[in-house]
Amino acid sequence: EKATGGxxxxxxxxxxxxxxxxxxxxxxxxxxQKVKRIRKLDNAALDAFGxxxxxxxxxxxxxxxxxDQDAASHIVNxxxxxxxxxxxxxxxxxxxxxxxxxxxRYKPVIVxxxxxxxxxxxxxxxSVLVDMQDFTVQxxxxxxxxxxxxxxxxxxxxxxxxxxxxx
Numbered sequence: 001e002k003a004t005g006g007x008x009x010x011x012x013x014x015x016x017x018x019x020x021x022x023x024x025x026x027x028x029x030x031x032x033q034k035v036k037r038i039r040k041l042d043n044a045a046l047d048a049f050g051x052x053x054x055x056x057x058x059x060x061x062x063x064x065x066x067x068d069q070d071a072a073s074h075i076v077n078x079x080x081x082x083x084x085x086x087x088x089x090x091x092x093x094x095x096x097x098x099x100x101x102x103x104x105r106y107k108p109v110i111v112x113x114x115x116x117x118x119x120x121x122x123x124x125x126x127s128v129l130v131d132m133q134d135f136t137v138q139x140x141x142x143x144x145x146x147x148x149x150x151x152x153x154x155x156x157x158x159x160x161x162x163x164x165x166x167x
Contacts, residue, residue: 006115006117017060045058046080049061084124089135092140103143104143113147
């Protein structure tokens with residue numbers, strides 16, 4: 001959860017950008033100093049910046065050189081793809097452990113994913129779709145897909161409790 005949760009994601013991105021600034025990745029000294037002073041980032045702003053840094057720059061990169069803006073965009077995108085890899089591995093494990101995903105490719109197993117970052121981020125949602133296709137379907141021959149469901153954990157817990165009472 002710490003690698004993919006919306007509550008932690010923006011802080012991970014902030015730390016990655018700050019480390020890049022400290023290691024001299026950004027050419028503009030003023031930009032590097034602005035990045036080092038970032039106290040908080042917003043997931044929606046990171047999503048928009050990752051999708052199109054020219055359209056929605058982060059405040060620290062508003063007047064930055066194109067190189068610095070591109071470098072920051074690559075870092076943010078890498079963080080989204082990193083989270084996608086974790087989600088994909090978890091979904092693939094569920095698909096494999098249930099044994100239900102080896103059947104009909106036209107009836108994939110749906111794995112419910114809950115969380116603000118997955119449900120609200122266009123970039124993460126797209127990354128997971130691509131990763132699920134490439135890894136789960138192409139590499140593992142498991143027919144599964146992720147679907148964002150609000151309160152999935154609560155619903156699953158309630159269903160498990162009801163099933164336990166029925167037994």
